[in-house]
Amino acid sequence: MEAGDIAARLADLDGWQLSPDGKAILRRFPFKGFAKAVEMANLAAWLGNRQNHHPDVRFGWGYCEVAFTTHDAGGLTDADFACAARLNELVA
Template sequence: MEQDDITARLSRLNGWTLSSDGRAITRRFDFKGFAKAVEMANLAAWLGNKRGHHPDVAFGWGYCQVSFTTHDAGGLTEADFACAARLDELVA
Protein backbone atom coordinates (compact mmCIF):
# COMPACT_ATOMS: atom_id res chain seq x y z
CA MET A 1 0.00 0.00 0.00
CA GLU A 2 1.35 3.41 -0.96
CA GLN A 3 2.22 5.93 1.78
CA ASP A 4 -0.30 8.49 0.50
CA ASP A 5 -3.06 5.89 0.70
CA ILE A 6 -1.98 4.87 4.21
CA THR A 7 -1.98 8.50 5.36
CA ALA A 8 -5.44 9.14 3.88
CA ARG A 9 -6.96 6.01 5.41
CA LEU A 10 -5.34 6.65 8.78
CA SER A 11 -6.79 10.17 8.87
CA ARG A 12 -10.29 8.66 8.73
CA LEU A 13 -9.70 6.53 11.85
CA ASN A 14 -10.10 7.72 15.42
CA GLY A 15 -6.99 7.37 17.59
CA TRP A 16 -5.03 4.97 15.39
CA THR A 17 -1.34 5.58 14.76
CA LEU A 18 1.17 4.22 12.30
CA SER A 19 4.03 2.13 13.68
CA SER A 20 7.54 3.51 13.34
CA ASP A 21 8.33 1.01 10.59
CA GLY A 22 5.07 1.81 8.74
CA ARG A 23 3.90 -1.82 8.77
CA ALA A 24 1.09 -1.69 11.36
CA ILE A 25 -1.62 0.55 12.79
CA THR A 26 -2.22 0.64 16.53
CA ARG A 27 -4.74 2.07 18.94
CA ARG A 28 -4.58 2.12 22.71
CA PHE A 29 -7.90 1.99 24.55
CA ASP A 30 -7.81 3.20 28.17
CA PHE A 31 -10.18 1.99 30.87
CA LYS A 32 -10.71 2.18 34.61
CA GLY A 33 -9.80 -1.27 35.81
CA PHE A 34 -8.89 -4.65 34.43
CA ALA A 35 -12.26 -6.15 33.45
CA LYS A 36 -13.00 -3.60 30.71
CA ALA A 37 -9.51 -4.10 29.26
CA VAL A 38 -10.14 -7.86 29.08
CA GLU A 39 -13.52 -7.25 27.45
CA MET A 40 -11.85 -5.06 24.83
CA ALA A 41 -9.21 -7.72 24.16
CA ASN A 42 -11.97 -10.29 23.72
CA LEU A 43 -13.87 -7.98 21.37
CA ALA A 44 -10.77 -7.48 19.22
CA ALA A 45 -10.19 -11.25 19.19
CA TRP A 46 -13.82 -11.92 18.26
CA LEU A 47 -13.61 -9.41 15.41
CA GLY A 48 -10.39 -10.98 14.18
CA ASN A 49 -11.98 -14.43 14.12
CA LYS A 50 -15.12 -13.12 12.43
CA ARG A 51 -13.12 -11.39 9.67
CA GLY A 52 -10.29 -13.92 9.39
CA HIS A 53 -7.81 -11.13 10.09
CA HIS A 54 -6.33 -11.40 13.55
CA PRO A 55 -4.85 -8.43 15.43
CA ASP A 56 -2.01 -8.37 17.89
CA VAL A 57 -3.47 -7.53 21.29
CA ALA A 58 -1.76 -6.48 24.51
CA PHE A 59 -3.67 -5.62 27.66
CA GLY A 60 -3.29 -5.05 31.37
CA TRP A 61 -4.84 -3.04 34.15
CA GLY A 62 -6.54 -0.06 32.52
CA TYR A 63 -5.53 -0.53 28.90
CA CYS A 64 -5.86 -2.64 25.78
CA GLN A 65 -3.65 -2.02 22.76
CA VAL A 66 -4.73 -3.41 19.39
CA SER A 67 -2.51 -3.56 16.30
CA PHE A 68 -3.39 -4.61 12.79
CA THR A 69 -0.94 -5.64 10.09
CA THR A 70 -1.05 -8.14 7.25
CA HIS A 71 1.86 -10.44 7.97
CA ASP A 72 1.62 -12.25 4.62
CA ALA A 73 1.88 -8.93 2.76
CA GLY A 74 4.67 -7.63 4.98
CA GLY A 75 2.71 -4.51 5.88
CA LEU A 76 -0.63 -2.81 5.62
CA THR A 77 -3.56 -3.74 3.39
CA GLU A 78 -7.20 -2.76 3.06
CA ALA A 79 -8.09 -5.50 5.57
CA ASP A 80 -6.18 -3.72 8.36
CA PHE A 81 -8.03 -0.45 7.87
CA ALA A 82 -11.40 -2.19 7.49
CA CYS A 83 -10.90 -4.09 10.76
CA ALA A 84 -9.77 -0.95 12.59
CA ALA A 85 -12.80 0.96 11.33
CA ARG A 86 -15.15 -1.85 12.36
CA LEU A 87 -13.59 -2.05 15.82
CA ASP A 88 -14.12 1.70 16.18
CA GLU A 89 -17.79 1.23 15.25
CA LEU A 90 -18.20 -1.53 17.82
CA VAL A 91 -16.82 0.57 20.69
CA ALA A 92 -18.55 3.82 19.72
Protein backbone atom coordinates in the same frame (compact mmCIF):
# COMPACT_ATOMS: atom_id res chain seq x y z
CA MET B 1 0.30 0.32 0.15
CA GLU B 2 1.79 3.76 -0.53
CA ALA B 3 2.57 6.23 2.29
CA GLY B 4 0.07 8.77 0.94
CA ASP B 5 -2.69 6.15 0.89
CA ILE B 6 -1.86 5.12 4.45
CA ALA B 7 -1.94 8.72 5.69
CA ALA B 8 -5.29 9.36 4.00
CA ARG B 9 -6.81 6.18 5.43
CA LEU B 10 -5.50 6.93 8.92
CA ALA B 11 -7.06 10.39 8.79
CA ASP B 12 -10.45 8.64 8.64
CA LEU B 13 -9.73 6.34 11.60
CA ASP B 14 -10.23 8.01 14.96
CA GLY B 15 -7.55 7.03 17.46
CA TRP B 16 -5.34 4.93 15.17
CA GLN B 17 -1.73 5.65 14.34
CA LEU B 18 1.02 4.16 12.22
CA SER B 19 3.54 1.93 13.96
CA PRO B 20 7.13 3.16 14.06
CA ASP B 21 8.14 0.64 11.38
CA GLY B 22 5.20 1.63 9.16
CA LYS B 23 3.93 -1.95 8.89
CA ALA B 24 0.95 -1.81 11.25
CA ILE B 25 -1.75 0.49 12.57
CA LEU B 26 -2.18 0.75 16.32
CA ARG B 27 -4.73 1.99 18.80
CA ARG B 28 -4.50 2.14 22.58
CA PHE B 29 -7.81 2.00 24.43
CA PRO B 30 -7.65 3.35 27.99
CA PHE B 31 -9.85 1.90 30.75
CA LYS B 32 -10.32 2.23 34.48
CA GLY B 33 -9.36 -1.16 35.77
CA PHE B 34 -8.58 -4.57 34.37
CA ALA B 35 -11.95 -6.14 33.50
CA LYS B 36 -12.80 -3.65 30.73
CA ALA B 37 -9.34 -4.10 29.21
CA VAL B 38 -9.93 -7.87 29.08
CA GLU B 39 -13.36 -7.31 27.49
CA MET B 40 -11.76 -5.12 24.83
CA ALA B 41 -9.11 -7.75 24.13
CA ASN B 42 -11.88 -10.34 23.75
CA LEU B 43 -13.83 -8.04 21.42
CA ALA B 44 -10.76 -7.55 19.22
CA ALA B 45 -10.19 -11.32 19.19
CA TRP B 46 -13.84 -11.96 18.32
CA LEU B 47 -13.67 -9.45 15.46
CA GLY B 48 -10.45 -11.01 14.18
CA ASN B 49 -12.07 -14.44 14.07
CA ARG B 50 -15.19 -13.09 12.39
CA GLN B 51 -13.18 -11.18 9.74
CA ASN B 52 -10.52 -13.89 9.44
CA HIS B 53 -7.94 -11.15 10.00
CA HIS B 54 -6.41 -11.43 13.43
CA PRO B 55 -4.92 -8.49 15.34
CA ASP B 56 -2.04 -8.43 17.76
CA VAL B 57 -3.45 -7.55 21.18
CA ARG B 58 -1.73 -6.44 24.39
CA PHE B 59 -3.58 -5.56 27.56
CA GLY B 60 -3.10 -4.94 31.22
CA TRP B 61 -4.56 -2.90 34.03
CA GLY B 62 -6.11 0.19 32.46
CA TYR B 63 -5.34 -0.41 28.78
CA CYS B 64 -5.75 -2.57 25.71
CA GLU B 65 -3.58 -2.07 22.62
CA VAL B 66 -4.70 -3.44 19.27
CA ALA B 67 -2.52 -3.63 16.15
CA PHE B 68 -3.54 -4.67 12.66
CA THR B 69 -1.07 -5.73 9.98
CA THR B 70 -1.14 -8.24 7.16
CA HIS B 71 1.74 -10.56 7.94
CA ASP B 72 1.53 -12.33 4.56
CA ALA B 73 1.92 -9.00 2.76
CA GLY B 74 4.63 -7.73 5.08
CA GLY B 75 2.66 -4.58 5.88
CA LEU B 76 -0.68 -2.87 5.53
CA THR B 77 -3.58 -3.83 3.28
CA ASP B 78 -7.23 -2.86 2.92
CA ALA B 79 -8.14 -5.59 5.41
CA ASP B 80 -6.25 -3.82 8.20
CA PHE B 81 -8.11 -0.56 7.71
CA ALA B 82 -11.45 -2.34 7.35
CA CYS B 83 -10.95 -4.19 10.64
CA ALA B 84 -9.82 -1.05 12.45
CA ALA B 85 -12.89 0.82 11.19
CA ARG B 86 -15.17 -2.02 12.26
CA LEU B 87 -13.60 -2.13 15.72
CA ASN B 88 -14.17 1.63 16.04
CA GLU B 89 -17.84 1.09 15.15
CA LEU B 90 -18.20 -1.63 17.76
CA VAL B 91 -16.81 0.53 20.58
CA ALA B 92 -18.58 3.75 19.56
